[in-house]
Amino acid sequence: MKADVQERPEVAGAAHAGSDREIGDVVLSVENVSLAFGGVKAISDVSFDIRKGEIRAIIGPNGAGKTSMLNVINGFYHPNQGTITFKGRKRSVMRPYIAASQGISRTFQNLALFKGMSTLDNIMAGRALKMRRGLLWQALHWGPALSEEIKHREAVEKIIDFLEIQHIRKAPVGKLPYGLQKRVELGRALAMEPELLLLDEPMAGMNLEEKKDMSRYILTVNDQLGTTVALIEHDMGVVMDISDRVVVLEYGRKIADGTPDEVQRDQRVIDAYLGISH
Amino acid sequence: MLYREAGQFKTSYAADMAIFPIRQDRIALILLLLFAFVGIPLLANFQLWPLGSDYMLRAILIPFLILSLAAIGVNILVGYCGQISLGSGAFMAIGAYSAYKFGSGVHIPLEFLGTEISIPPLPLFASVMLGGLMSAIVGILFGIPSLRIKGLYLAVATLAAQFFFDWVFLRVKWFTNYAPSGSVAAPDLHFFGYLVHSPIERYLLCLAFVTVFALIAKNLVRGNIGRQWMAIRDMDIAAELMGIRPLYAKLTAFAVSSFIVGVAGALWAFVYLGAWEPLAFNIDRSLQLLFMVIIGGLGSILGSFLGAAFILILPIMLDQVPHALGIPVSVETVSHLVFIVTGALICYLLIVEPHGFARLWSIAKEKLRLWPFPY
Known part of the structure; x- marks a missing residue:
């Protein structure tokens, strides 16, 4: 793992240095959450917190319950036990769109774009929550509805510029290559102007160059907009480089939690990844 | 003259978000609306072809318009x-x-x-x-x-x-x-x-x-x-x-x-x-509307019109073909033939272009924009 990082120090590393980003108070805390599907325990008694402005990684071997954890956080799964507190508000059961309206957005492990729509429409759809004009104004597409549409188009164009996807603005996303689709999905999540951005394996299946780009986008979003990021990632080099704190899950249980250095030295983490000799 | 958008620069998002961002499309639409609102009444007024009798209006244009409207609703x-x-x-x-x-x-x-x-x-x-x-x-x-x-x-x-x-x-x-x-x-x-x-x-x-x-x-x-x-x-x-x-x-x-x-x-x-x-509004009508939308193009307003035209007008046209060619066939045979041909055409269309006429139209437009170059 260490060697991996040293091989490509340009991925990130220096990006955090020199910036004046601040890690604030706890914005989301997960307390004693358990989730079971019938007899299968996906998550058992996991607690951790995410602080405002940090990049928090969730790692673990396959089937550790990482994606289930994200699904619990944004309300898609309801935990059997335990509570989630987001911005001081405790909740156990909630609908995903309410989590979205409170400022949580996410991307998916297996892309979940709106395939029949253009890149522009996909990202514009991310602003659905912010658009307030009623059906009648929209039917006219004039006056306040038009100015609202233009205002949000401007915001979306900024995201398109930032992600460097101007050339595919009007292309249907179903036909785009994988790497670009990942970027569009990040754009859609950013369009919600979230306070907490959940990224489920943003770099899966990417080559080195695409990973560098994606890391840069994540760091810039975190740095410039102050967005709190929680990410699941399997590339340990990237995780150890860009995240502030790491939580490690194995078989649904938390086995380590701390800074990348602490986690890397943890014997249980090493055992989980490399196996134990008997 | 040619279908080109070169030189048409959009300087505002409003212009880019227009229904017809390309000038030639706008001109074509205005001409079509002019023809529909002014040309057809004039033709009908002077009893000119093809509006010499009321048949065209009563049996084709009016039902076409109303079913297009219904198809737009179903398409939504x-x-x-x-x-x-x-x-x-x-x-x-x-x-x-x-x-x-x-x-x-x-x-x-x-x-x-x-x-x-x-x-x-x-x-x-x-x-x-x-x-x-x-x-x-x-x-x-x-x-x-x-x-x-x-x-x-x-x-x-x-x-x-x-x-x-x-x-x-x-x-x-x-x-x-x-x-x-x-x-x-x-x-x-x-x-x-x-x-x-x-x-x-x-x-x-x-x-x-x-x-x-x-x-x-x-x-x-x-x-x-x-x-x-x-x-x-x-x-x-x-x-x-x-x-x-x-x-x-x-x-x-x-x-x-x-x-x-x-x-x-x-x-x-x-x-x-x-x-x-x-009986005028039974299940046949529902299926007819659904076919119009599928053949015209799901998720396209233009497709609703094209689908309505196809489903409604094709049988009428086919009905006229034997007469026009002077082939002596009985009325019943013609109506059976119409069913067979329409059904076969629908199957063929759905195999060749599952996204309907609207997709064919947009592919054609895309090709026209690049013509005479392949890409």
Whole structure:
């Protein structure tokens, strides 16, 4: 793992240095959450917190319950036990769109774009929550509805510029290559102007160059907009480089939690990844 | 002259978001509207080909316009929001019968309360709009199952609406004002004090309705609500995680779709049929509308027109072919042949281009923009 990082120090590393980003108070805390599907325990008694402005990684071997954890956080799964507190508000059961309206957005492990729509429409759809004009104004597409549409188009164009996807603005996303689709999905999540951005394996299946780009986008979003990021990632080099704190899950249980250095030295983490000799 | 957009620079987002961002498209649309609103009445006035007789207007143009309107409504629900509906015929019937009731005066005796609800006969335009509104309300009710069930299961639920309303309008005599035959006749078409009577006037009335509703539909589908509908269609889970409420998005799609279909139903009954019975809006009508939308192109307003034209006009054209060629075949054979050829063409089209005429059209436009270069 260490060697991996040293091989490509340009991925990130220096990006955090020199910036004046601040890690604030706890914005989301997960307390004693358990989730079971019938007899299968996906998550058992996991607690951790995410602080405002940090990049928090969730790692673990396959089937550790990482994606289930994200699904619990944004309300898609309801935990059997335990509570989630987001911005001081405790909740156990909630609908995903309410989590979205409170400022949580996410991307998916297996892309979940709106395939029949253009890149522009996909990202514009991310602003659905912010658009307030009623059906009648929209039917006219004039006056306040038009100015609202233009205002949000401007915001979306900024995201398109930032992600460097101007050339595919009007292309249907179903036909785009994988790497670009990942970027569009990040754009859609950013369009919600979230306070907490959940990224489920943003770099899966990417080559080195695409990973560098994606890391840069994540760091810039975190740095410039102050967005709190929680990410699941399997590339340990990237995780150890860009995240502030790491939580490690194995078989649904938390086995380590701390800074990348602490986690890397943890014997249980090493055992989980490399196996134990008997 | 050529279909090119070179040199047409957009300097504002408003210009980029226009329905027809390319100048040649705008010119073509203006010409088409001019022809429809001015050219056809002139041709009809001077009895010129192909409007020498009323046949073209009465049997082709008027039903084409009304069914296009209905197809736009169905397309919003099926093509844009992805909720399959087999009950469009029922919603046309609700529009037609509600408009009929509002036009002839609603009278509901409430004897157990010792009172009654009486609404005097309303003007025609108000009746047609209220017909659409009633259809929208029923559409919302029958849309509620869509929050739980999807795809084929939802189709079956909407099929229930179809059979239920077929039964209601046949058996509940109140809706037909206790007409002994079960068939009802539309009132005279007074629109804002003007009597719409001749075929050309009826045609213009339908054209006005279709133009306005097509514009409204286009505005909705390119705006925020349209994106919400398409998001629900393409990936409902992701849409919900983006903050789109499935309840709101699906029920607005049902409401808007049923409203337009209901208005089309009222026009179909009042302007095209004149007198009708529940059979006019049976399951065949629902399937016909669904075919129009699928063949024309799911998720395309233009496709609704193309599909309506294909399904409606093709049989009529095929019917004329043996006559035109002077082949002596019996009327029955012709009608069977029409069925066979139409069915075969539909199969062929769906294999060659599953996304319908609208996709063919956009591919053609894309090629034209690049012509004579391949890419």
